[in-house]
Amino acid sequence: MLLDVAPNLLAARSQMAFTLGFHIVLACLGVGLPTMVLIANAIGLRRSDPAALLLARRWSTVMAVTFAVGAVTGTVLSFEMGLLWPVLMGRFGGAFGIPFAIEGLFFFLEAIFIAIYIYGWRRLSPRAHLLSGIPVAIAGIGGTFSVVAANAWMNQPAGFVIGPDGRVAAVTPLEVIFNRATVYEVPHMLLAAYMVTGFLLASVYAVGLLRGHADRYVRLGFLIPFVLAAAAAPLQVAIGDVAARGILEDQPAKFAAMELIAVGGPHQPETIGGILVDGQVVGGIQIPNLASILAGFSPDTVLPGLDSIPIDEQPPTAIVHLSWNAMVGIGTALVLLGVWALGLRWRRRDYATARWFLRAASVAGFAAVAALEAGWIVTEVGRQPWVVFQILRTADAVTRAPGVETTFIAVVALYSALGIATLLALRALRRRWAAQDAAAGGRAVAVTDGAAGDESIPYGPHRHSERDPSA
Amino acid sequence: MSPVDLTAIVLWLGLTAYAVFGGADFGAGFWDLAAGDAERGASPRALIADAIGPVWEANHTWLIFDLVILWTAFPPAFAAIMSTLFVPLTLAALGIVLRGAAFAFRPVAEGATARRAANAVFAISSVLTPFFLGAAGGAIASGRVPAGNAAGDPWASWLNSTSVLVGLLAIATCAYLAAVFLVADARRQGRADLVGYFLRRATVAAVAAGGLAVAGIGVLRLDAPILADELARRGWPLVVASGVFGTAALVLLSRNAPRGTRVLAVAAVVSVVWGWGVAQYPDILPGSLSLADAAAPTGSLGALLVIFIVAALVIAPSLGLLYYLDQQSRLESHGVD
Numbered sequence: 001m002l003l004d005v006a007p008n009l010l011a012a013r014s015q016m017a018f019t020l021g022f023h024i025v026l027a028c029l030g031v032g033l034p035t036m037v038l039i040a041n042a043i044g045l046r047r048s049d050p051a052a053l054l055l056a057r058r059w060s061t062v063m064a065v066t067f068a069v070g071a072v073t074g075t076v077l078s079f080e081m082g083l084l085w086p087v088l089m090g091r092f093g094g095a096f097g098i099p100f101a102i103e104g105l106f107f108f109l110e111a112i113f114i115a116i117y118i119y120g121w122r123r124l125s126p127r128a129h130l131l132s133g134i135p136v137a138i139a140g141i142g143g144t145f146s147v148v149a150a151n152a153w154m155n156q157p158a159g160f161v162i163g164p165d166g167r168v169a170a171v172t173p174l175e176v177i178f179n180r181a182t183v184y185e186v187p188h189m190l191l192a193a194y195m196v197t198g199f200l201l202a203s204v205y206a207v208g209l210l211r212g213h214a215d216r217y218v219r220l221g222f223l224i225p226f227v228l229a230a231a232a233a234p235l236q237v238a239i240g241d242v243a244a245r246g247i248l249e250d251q252p253a254k255f256a257a258m259e260l261i262a263v264g265g266p267h268q269p270e271t272i273g274g275i276l277v278d279g280q281v282v283g284g285i286q287i288p289n290l291a292s293i294l295a296g297f298s299p300d301t302v303l304p305g306l307d308s309i310p311i312d313e314q315p316p317t318a319i320v321h322l323s324w325n326a327m328v329g330i331g332t333a334l335v336l337l338g339v340w341a342l343g344l345r346w347r348r349r350d351y352a353t354a355r356w357f358l359r360a361a362s363v364a365g366f367a368a369v370a371a372l373e374a375g376w377i378v379t380e381v382g383r384q385p386w387v388v389f390q391i392l393r394t395a396d397a398v399t400r401a402p403g404v405e406t407t408f409i410a411v412v413a414l415y416s417a418l419g420i421a422t423l424l425a426l427r428a429l430r431r432r433w434a435a436q437d438a439a440a441g442g443r444a445v446a447v448t449d450g451a452a453g454d455e456s457i458p459y460g461p462h463r464h465s466e467r468d469p470s471a
Numbered sequence: 472m473s474p475v476d477l478t479a480i481v482l483w484l485g486l487t488a489y490a491v492f493g494g495a496d497f498g499a500g501f502w503d504l505a506a507g508d509a510e511r512g513a514s515p516r517a518l519i520a521d522a523i524g525p526v527w528e529a530n531h532t533w534l535i536f537d538l539v540i541l542w543t544a545f546p547p548a549f550a551a552i553m554s555t556l557f558v559p560l561t562l563a564a565l566g567i568v569l570r571g572a573a574f575a576f577r578p579v580a581e582g583a584t585a586r587r588a589a590n591a592v593f594a595i596s597s598v599l600t601p602f603f604l605g606a607a608g609g610a611i612a613s614g615r616v617p618a619g620n621a622a623g624d625p626w627a628s629w630l631n632s633t634s635v636l637v638g639l640l641a642i643a644t645c646a647y648l649a650a651v652f653l654v655a656d657a658r659r660q661g662r663a664d665l666v667g668y669f670l671r672r673a674t675v676a677a678v679a680a681g682g683l684a685v686a687g688i689g690v691l692r693l694d695a696p697i698l699a700d701e702l703a704r705r706g707w708p709l710v711v712a713s714g715v716f717g718t719a720a721l722v723l724l725s726r727n728a729p730r731g732t733r734v735l736a737v738a739a740v741v742s743v744v745w746g747w748g749v750a751q752y753p754d755i756l757p758g759s760l761s762l763a764d765a766a767a768p769t770g771s772l773g774a775l776l777v778i779f780i781v782a783a784l785v786i787a788p789s790l791g792l793l794y795y796l797d798q799q800s801r802l803e804s805h806g807v808d
Contacts, residue, residue: 061579068575071528072568078538079564082553086620089542090550094767097543101778104532104539105786111528112789119525119802135789160768167546171770400621401557414565418572428581 009395011404012084015411017380019076021373022415025196026070027147028372030110031140032197033063037117038133039224045126051217055224057121058433059201062426064118069422071111073415084404088387088397094168095160095176096153096388102177103146110139141190148189152181155379156250157388180250184243185379191236192375195334196368198229203365206358214352222352226361229368230338237331241294247382248295251389252304253313254382257320259291260284264305268292272325275318279307315384323374323381330371337364474772478544479755479762481779483748485540489533490744491648491737494641496527498649500570500597501642502672503590515653516590518665520577522656525802527574529793531567544775545765547618548755552607555616555623559603566600569593598642605641609634612747613695614758618765632694640683644740647676651720651736654729659800670724673732677721684713684743697757701750709749713742 037059044053082089088096113135120129153159159175160168205222248255256264260271262279268291274284289299296302306314337360344351351357387394499519506512506519542549553560573593580586606629610616613633616623628634650673657665691699702710720735751757755765766772796802 065575065579068528069572071531072571075531075535075567075571076564078535079553079560082538082542082549083557083561083564086550086554089553090547090620093542093546093549094544094771097539097546097767098771098774098778101539101543101775104536105778105782107535108529108532108782108786109789111532112786112793115525115529116793116796116802120796122803123801124796168771169768171768171774173770173774399554399557401554402621402625403557407561410565414568418568421572421576424581424585425576425579428579428585431581 008404009398011408012398013394015404015408016080016084018412018415019073019080021376022419023070023073023077024372024376025369026066026073028193028196029066030070031144031193033059033066034133034137034140036197036201036225036228037063038137041130041133045130051220054217055221060118061429065425067114069418084399085387085397086399088392091167091392092388095171096150098173099146099150099153099177103143106139106143106146110136110143144190144193145186148186149177149182152185153179154387155383155389156181157391181246184239184246187239188243191232191239192372194232195229195236196372198225198232199334199368200365201225202229203362206361209352210355210358210362219352230341233331233335233338237335240331245295253309253315256304256306256309257315257317257382258324258378259303260317260321261303261305263307264303266292266300266302268303270294313385315382320378320382323377327371327374327378330367334364334368337361474769474776475762475766478772478775482537482540482544485533485537487741487744489537491740492530493533494601494645495648495652496523496530497597497601498645498647499523499653500594501646502649502653504594504598515665515668518653518657518662522653525797526793529790540775543771544767545755545762546767548760548765550620551616551618551622551756552611554621555625555628556607556610557621558625559607559629563600563603566596566603570596570600601641601645602638606634606638609637611756612698612751614697616756617759618756632690636683636687636690640680640687643676643680643683647673647680648736648740650676651732655733670727670729674721674724677717677724681717698750702746706746706750709742709746713739713746716742
């Protein structure tokens with residue numbers, strides 16, 4: 001029996017990791033973009049600023065594309081919960097499913113109002129249109145809360161009793177939702193969503209500024225997402241610090257892997273880089289006592305090591321530790337990027353001419369995505385070998401259906417094509433807008449003149465009746 | 472009524488909503504595929520894109536709703552279905568991704584080749600996905616999905632006469648619903664040519680769906696006698712109702728009198744879905760697992776029912792607003808330009 005399950009396990013874990021790693025970026029955009037769009041839209045209306053309205057309109061088009069791809073890749077994950085992990089769902093669906101049901105509700109709201117917002121630009125009053133976007137931003141937050149609460153439950157399962165048949169026999173829904181890990185996982189993910197969206201969007205306009213386009217449209221396109229993301233970054237470090245201490249208490253094995261602690265005890269160094277070989281740290285830099293000080297504010301703080309964890313309950317250390325380093329390193333760098341921006345402001349230097357700052361900002365988007373993926377790996381791989389922490393092993397949860405290797409290959413091929421197509425679609429949009437701006441005699445004209453064609457007037461009389469019926 | 476039965480009704484309501492609204496969107500893709508070359512098909516395709524653009528994501532959400540209710544309320548049934556029907560449901564999931572992504576890329580794509588590729592992917596996956604979902608439904612209804620982790624046959628469970636029949640019936644039903652809805656959309660836009668175009672297609676699809684349904688009675692007798700018996704014993708009023716609604720709609724269509732056909736077509740489809748539910752009650756996996764044995768603890772069902780009530784209070788008016796704005800032409804026909 002072990003023989004026919006083992007090959008599925010690797011393929012199933014790979015497929016889940018691949019599809020989730022893909023979806024998580026779109027999910028972050030789904031949470032972050034509505035807020036950015038609404039801010040631009042509100043600025044545009046309040047100050048009668050055509051540049052802000054044009055940004056809002058164009059960002060909402062990007063949001064339409066990424067939301068659609070996110071909706072369907074999210075659906076695949078719902079299928080995969082059963083296709084790949086039927087034992088997890090069959091035994092624990094009654095508990096674990098509740099936060100997903102709440103997530104379904106929020107997703108429904110999001111899908112409805114995002115359609116009203118995206119398709120309502122010209123036919124709703126500006127005020128009604130702006131209001132229709134608010135439920136989208138709120139539903140994104142609610143959806144993040146619910147789906148991350150479900151993930152937190154896998155790390156800190158609570159609120160149920162297991163019956164004689166191995167299935168949950170009694171469930172207390174609120175304890176399922178508000179488990180110990182929910183408190184730190186949810187804000188960490190939410191801030192990550194704003195950072196990823198903000199730094200990605202800002203990096204597009206940082207490139208524009210580097211190319212010498214410093215009109216109001218590009219400046220605002222940079223500032224709105226950058227300010228939001230840079231404000232989220234220090235909060236994220238603080239929440240991450242709380243999360244790390246939560247993991248120290250709740251999941252010592254994960255913590256020991258993150259910090260690469262082979263033998264527990266006081267005076268633990270902070271290890272940057274390096275891997276464990278036969279219980280010894282090889283390579284990397286060690287800063288004496290720092291891990292103990294960070295965790296308990298004293299070098300005497302005793303930290304758990306892998307030596308106290310049975311070998312068959314240890315997560316893979318190398319990937320967890322290096323991902324943890326990557327996440328913390330990038331997160332710190334992104335905080336410093338915000339400090340840099342404040343420094344420029346303090347010295348009254350225009351950021352739009354600070355080329356090294358803009359260069360750094362133009363790679364911050366990719367860096368934020370890398371930190372997101374690294375953080376996700378720490379959470380998920382760090383939980384192994386458990387799918388439900390200390391209750392159900394991942395190996396025991398996997399499907400016995402034949403063919404997971406085949407579907408994994410098909411999924412990698414399909415998602416690669418999907419990723420490329422998404423990037424091509426976004427590039428096509430950028431080109432189209434550049435062409436529109438050029439046709440209007442430059443964007444400065446396009447956004448102030450108003451005579452440049454309907455793309456530049458997000459609001460106004462709709463053109464339905466004027467459309468050529470045979471078009 | 473017990474919480475188990477109430478939750479089962481909620482599950483079936485969601486399934487019905489997906490069959491009607493999601494089904495009509497899939498069917499629109501069928502007509503996109505059947506619209507012919509780029510020149511001839513341009514005008515029906517534009518109507519199709521207008522019709523489903525603002526609503527397909529909301530309609531699609533019913534599927535998520537159903538999956539979530541199924542795995543929370545009847546976890547072992549979900550585990551059995553997803554593991555035995557691994558092949559058709561993986562194909563359905565991939566079809567859903569291809570379809571949604573292609574639809575979103577279509578208006579943005581650069582160049583005729585890219586646009587044609589997006590079109591083709593959208594249309595073909597719109598036809599294949601309901602087939603796989605229907606075949607999975609046929610597998611469950613004919614008792615080929617036993618409880619357990621991949622306990623049923625990975626191939627014979629869904630490659631059999633009942634599954635193939637239900638898969639084809641799903642395609643025909645989706646096409647039928649879509650054509651009837653598109654007649655109304657064309658009428659609203661004042662496109663007399665397209666009203667006639669989709670009226671003819673609605674008639675053909677109605678005949679096809681009706682023919683498959685009648686043929687299905689014979690297939691079920693041979694291939695799934697238990698289901699056929701239960702349909703005849705308890706489900707017959709719904710089977711008869713479906714026939715009556717379907718025939719009435721066909722009569723109206725053939726007289727070029729499309730008023731009322733939307734309601735009749737929907738009623739015919741709803742009757743079939745509920746006929747299936749009634750026939751297999753109180754089992755969720757016929758012959759293997761009852762609703763009561765599959766049900767999650769009362770705490771879970773209670774939470775689901777609370778969530779459902781909140782959803783009814785919040786989602787129903789929101790959906791109503793979306794459909795109202797859409798039908799009043801207060802939403803643009805295309806969100807991307």
